[in-house]
Amino acid sequence: MGKTFVTITAEHDTNGMIKPTVLHWADGRKWEIEKIFDVRMAASLKAGGQGLRYTCRIANKQVYLYCDDGKWFVEK
């Protein structure tokens, strides 16, 4: 298990909430974030890290996307 840092496209709303919309893989592939189920602070024991955790549906799969002090990563 490891972690992969990713580039994201996000919407910043007027309340300061950040909603990621597209996830950019390092090889140039893009994934649309279809739905966000849950947002909470959480530690990632699998990948090693901590931050705001977005539980997302991407390509019909549930994925944890973390924002750790401004750096975004997914568990691999």
Place this chain on the structure above:
Amino acid sequence: MNRTILHVDLNNFYASVECLYKPEIRDKPVIVCGDAESRHGIVLAKNQIAKQAGIKTGEVIWEAKQKCPGLVLVPADFRKYLRFSRMARQIYSNYTDQIESFGIDEAWLDVTGSTKLFGSGQEIADTIRQRFKSEIGLTASAGVSFNKIFAKLGSDMKKPDATTVITQDNYRDRVWSLPVGELLYVGRSTRQKLNNRGIYTIGDLANRDVHRLRLLLGVWGETLWTFANGLDVAPVRLNGEESIVKSVGNSTTTVRDLVSDSDVKLIIYVLAESVAARLRKYGLKCKTVAIHVRDKDLQSFDRQGKLQVPTYVSNDIAQKAMELFAANYRWDKAIRSLGVRGADLVMATSHVRIDLFDGDNMESETLEKTIDGLRRRFGHYSVQRCAMLLDRELTGFNPKDDHVIHPVSYFK
């Protein structure tokens, strides 16, 4: 009224944060250490596995390596630790506004007023521990009691990741059997004094005649006696309540051992300048100067002396510090670290009695303020004492802006 006070202690804080970020070292012995190059190479924290190998905080790195082959060394990253400390505080603030941090990884919470909302002290402690685990990935141990001292003792009893409750009914069984050295503010020399009088446990201390203790230890005797009997009434300070500054000090572990008066003088000048600059920043003057000296065998002592006139001029502070040092050190060992502190603070604007013959200190005060201005505009090293150039390696640090973490005292 009975209070409900929690003391929460994050287990192996620095090491746990590092292990959280590096899953591959989680099941190896890990220590977090200072920078060995600049001789801050001691163990700052260790994880559970390293602890079992007998590694102690404050040990030198090579000692630790000898005890435990395969040891993983991680350099300290204080920015990260402060971020985690803030997150922990945010979790506490969901349960009470009375939070008093004690260092970076410990805090007291007074949840007396929140028990109707969130359940008993133990329930709140368990919830907080659970949230720590899931939200920030760290474990904590908690003590629940009716005063701060017992709450702290409780959090030390069971580690890691556990809650200990000490009540009015069970403190005699749970606390009194502990060795007296466990009590807050019983250090090496106080413990020795107490042991000499046949006081080995906290219970022994609690059952002594308070007047005898007063004769032995002065006011401290009485304070420790109230601690041991659970009579401590110190409140948990409110969130955000700034404590009034009682003293301003800086200390440093130097890049090499100090071996002569002139070495010491250089360091004292650097430290005194920082102390003086900080006093000026706060608008305070000090009436007492204290020094802290630690030799290369890590034995240390403190000495203090009064000044004639309150001051925030670095020359006066340095002079007094040198005087104290010369009167109290025999140079049987080289020195590893030095500290200078200004205490007994008064407002800089308050009236002072001017010496009839020596006049006032205006000239040097204006000079130092000008230096402050120059340094603010052109950087710390733009103006320096000539003596600093004697040994650039030794004096090339800026205690005023370099330091990150302030140690705190229970008696603020």
